[in-house]
Amino acid sequence: MPRANTTHLLDQLDEVKNKFAPNVARRIERLLNQIERKDFSDTDSLVRYHEILLFLRAYPHNASIVRLTEKELRGFSRRVASLRDREIDVALLEHPEVSGIAGTSVTDTFGFYIVRRLLQTRPSQVALDWEWFEDENRLAETWPRFMPLLEEDAMVEANVPYREWLRAARGNRPELAWLIERFDELPRDEKERAELFDSQKLYVRWKPGFNSTRTGMRLTRRNLFYHHGPLIQRREIDLRKELEQPPPYLQRLSLDEGEKAADMAREASTIRYRELYGFTHADPKYVYHAELGRGVELFLMGVPAEKRLPLRAVHSAMIYKNSVPIGYFEGLSLFERMESGFNLYYTFRDGETAWLYARTLNVMRHFTGVTTFALDPYQIGYENEEGIASGAFWFYRKLGFRPTRRDVLALVQKEEQKLAARSGYRTSARTLRKLAESPMVFELDQEQAGDWDRFQVRKIGFRAQRQKITKLLSRIMRAKSAPEETTYLELMRRDLRLRYEIIRLGSSTDYTD
Numbered sequence: 001m002p003r004a005n006t007t008h009l010l011d012q013l014d015e016v017k018n019k020f021a022p023n024v025a026r027r028i029e030r031l032l033n034q035i036e037r038k039d040f041s042d043t044d045s046l047v048r049y050h051e052i053l054l055f056l057r058a059y060p061h062n063a064s065i066v067r068l069t070e071k072e073l074r075g076f077s078r079r080v081a082s083l084r085d086r087e088i089d090v091a092l093l094e095h096p097e098v099s100g101i102a103g104t105s106v107t108d109t110f111g112f113y114i115v116r117r118l119l120q121t122r123p124s125q126v127a128l129d130w131e132w133f134e135d136e137n138r139l140a141e142t143w144p145r146f147m148p149l150l151e152e153d154a155m156v157e158a159n160v161p162y163r164e165w166l167r168a169a170r171g172n173r174p175e176l177a178w179l180i181e182r183f184d185e186l187p188r189d190e191k192e193r194a195e196l197f198d199s200q201k202l203y204v205r206w207k208p209g210f211n212s213t214r215t216g217m218r219l220t221r222r223n224l225f226y227h228h229g230p231l232i233q234r235r236e237i238d239l240r241k242e243l244e245q246p247p248p249y250l251q252r253l254s255l256d257e258g259e260k261a262a263d264m265a266r267e268a269s270t271i272r273y274r275e276l277y278g279f280t281h282a283d284p285k286y287v288y289h290a291e292l293g294r295g296v297e298l299f300l301m302g303v304p305a306e307k308r309l310p311l312r313a314v315h316s317a318m319i320y321k322n323s324v325p326i327g328y329f330e331g332l333s334l335f336e337r338m339e340s341g342f343n344l345y346y347t348f349r350d351g352e353t354a355w356l357y358a359r360t361l362n363v364m365r366h367f368t369g370v371t372t373f374a375l376d377p378y379q380i381g382y383e384n385e386e387g388i389a390s391g392a393f394w395f396y397r398k399l400g401f402r403p404t405r406r407d408v409l410a411l412v413q414k415e416e417q418k419l420a421a422r423s424g425y426r427t428s429a430r431t432l433r434k435l436a437e438s439p440m441v442f443e444l445d446q447e448q449a450g451d452w453d454r455f456q457v458r459k460i461g462f463r464a465q466r467q468k469i470t471k472l473l474s475r476i477m478r479a480k481s482a483p484e485e486t487t488y489l490e491l492m493r494r495d496l497r498l499r500y501e502i503i504r505l506g507s508s509t510d511y512t513d
Helices: 003-016 024-036 044-058 061-073 076-085 110-122 137-145 148-152 164-171 175-185 190-199 239-244 254-269 351-367 385-389 392-398 406-421 429-435 458-464 469-479 485-494 496-507
Strands: 106-108 126-128 204-206 250-252 287-293 296-301 313-321 324-333 337-344 373-375 439-442
Touching: 003 024, 003 044, 024 164, 044 061, 044 076, 044 324, 061 076, 076 485, 106 406, 106 439, 110 126, 110 190, 110 204, 126 175, 137 148, 137 164, 137 190, 137 439, 148 164, 148 469, 164 175, 239 351, 254 287, 254 296, 254 313, 254 324, 287 351, 313 351, 313 485, 324 485, 324 496, 351 469, 351 485, 385 392, 385 429, 406 429, 458 496, 469 496, 485 496
Parallel strands: 337 373
Antiparallel strands: 106 204, 126 204, 250 287, 287 296, 296 313, 313 324, 324 337, 373 439
């Protein structure tokens, strides 16, 4: 069948995927049945179909559409294999923007902790990828630590056959597993071993099983939420009211359940070439589950004491819609302020983004006690063209965030006047880049408004290089020793003098006084 016909069907399906008027479900079912019989002859159309199917699976109209989408998604590895059989280049399917489709793999210099965990949970799926390897000098500095006489070759010879050395040393053990075991045995602490492994820049290929791919990753959920009416729009969300609503019930999971939730979050990130600190080092003893409504579940996790940051508390959350992972949240908190990072995967941005964000902030606000949410400029488009293209600045501005820089706020007000006066006016990409230069903030407590406007935690670090602030840091470390970092935040908020001093140190541009 000509590509144009398939493209036309995809256009129709894309147009109605988030429409929930009467008879739309039947139209979607007919389109799915038609596309099911088509062959795809290019990767772009196949990726497009994959993302539409995932959206429909997360935002289903009825059980029939769930069955149809799952059937099609389960056959996706065959579609990928069919392209390979016809000698169509499928390398683009491993690009970070679309990676994780069933039947493909991901290859990167994944960190020590991620590689070690994959070897523990998915040993047959991971291996070294020598085709990507670039710098043998790194191996000459490290491998002699656990390969006797390698120095005799590596220090004076050219073209050292490192893979043959590895083959001789590992015996019957898989290459990567043997290497990780040797690094784990080095007489250093874990952090140093991890840094040494990461310095090797060894490329690791992970070919995940279906349940670890974007195509097939699912929570176990008995009851799905079917959409029978319009999706919740951003204009319907009052963020202040949402944050003041009672939170959903948070259930602390068992150790085994917490480990499973953390592993799924790690895999969902790794398959997308991301390593989120809070997932990589999640503490399985402190993982919480919440039902946010409308088929949305959130798994919230902290990090163990030995992995905590010196100042900020780390909390991360994986978000699922009808059992499909759709995004994540990272919160870095100090006193009542949280730097918030929210990433809804591109596949699902035609859904209820503002409502999801508001519900997630509600959980974080009540769990940690914070009242101020701050956004790093990158989150809104600074040196981040994806953020510019998605209109991230106006998404947050229309929810009530304000720029902390006065010059940027003045520019915002001019743009808002133009938007109100000119029908069809759109802020240019050039102006959006200027608007993204400033951090943004949302404050529930107006009595503390502006307190954190000029704060950056790195300013305290700059000052610590030149000044002794030992007493200050020792007070913080005592509070950090609590079993859960929410206790740390509560203790910090009680110390008003410490709060004042931290804000002062983090807001000054003079690091020497």
